[in-house]
Amino acid sequence: MDPCVVWLKDGTPLHFGLCVWSTGVKAVPLIESLPLTIPKGMGGRILVDDRLRLMGQEDKGIFAMGDCAVSASEPLPCLAQSAQQQARYLGGVLNRYQDPHCSPDVPPFKYKHMGSMAQLGMWNGVVDSAKLDEEGKAGGRKGVLKGLTAFLLWRAAYWTKSVSWANKMLIPMFWLKSWIFGRDISRF
Numbered sequence: 001m002d003p004c005v006v007w008l009k010d011g012t013p014l015h016f017g018l019c020v021w022s023t024g025v026k027a028v029p030l031i032e033s034l035p036l037t038i039p040k041g042m043g044g045r046i047l048v049d050d051r052l053r054l055m056g057q058e059d060k061g062i063f064a065m066g067d068c069a070v071s072a073s074e075p076l077p078c079l080a081q082s083a084q085q086q087a088r089y090l091g092g093v094l095n096r097y098q099d100p101h102c103s104p105d106v107p108p109f110k111y112k113h114m115g116s117m118a119q120l121g122m123w124n125g126v127v128d129s130a131k132l133d134e135e136g137k138a139g140g141r142k143g144v145l146k147g148l149t150a151f152l153l154w155r156a157a158y159w160t161k162s163v164s165w166a167n168k169m170l171i172p173m174f175w176l177k178s179w180i181f182g183r184d185i186s187r188f
Contacts, residue, residue, distance in 0.1 A: 031068045041070040050108035052090055053101055061101040065090055076111050117154040125151035
């Protein structure tokens with residue numbers, strides 16, 4: 001076994017110089033400090049039902065989403081796309097229903113995995129695309145990209161997901177600065 005290779009599930013080798021693996025996501029201190037009466041699940045996150053309502057107190061109108069929440073029936077990955085989809089769902093529910101916490105018409109939240117991307121240092125990345133068919137439903141062909149193309153796709157996705165125009169201008173400037181001068185790893 002080569003100590004500078006990670007083998008993907010499909011047998012594809014992924015070469016690297018330094019591999020840092022971080023696992024386990026836990027709740028932020030605010031969520032950890034909530035009273036014991038608030039039900040919590042994996043990683044100390046707030047336990048919610050399939051409509052993002054506080055488990056056991058669905059009629060109270062308390063919702064949780066993103067990294068601070070976990071569903072008992074379908075735990076989601078702690079990714080921006082999960083939180084973004086939950087925010088769209090919850091915003092729609094709160095705007096559409098007068099009493100969303102007790103209305104039986106509120107549909108459950110459905111997560112749609114769009115794939116995963118990672119930047120693996122300068123000019124290298126990996127993209128694990130979702131299994132989607134032509135209609136955007138699960139079950140299609142899955143693809144894995146790596147190298148420069150995956151790196152560029154990751155950068156494009158990161159840049160397009162930036163909210164403000166100021167960030168859309170600053171991000172490429174920071175990328176250029178780190179390319180010319182290297183990454184600033186100093187602390188003060």
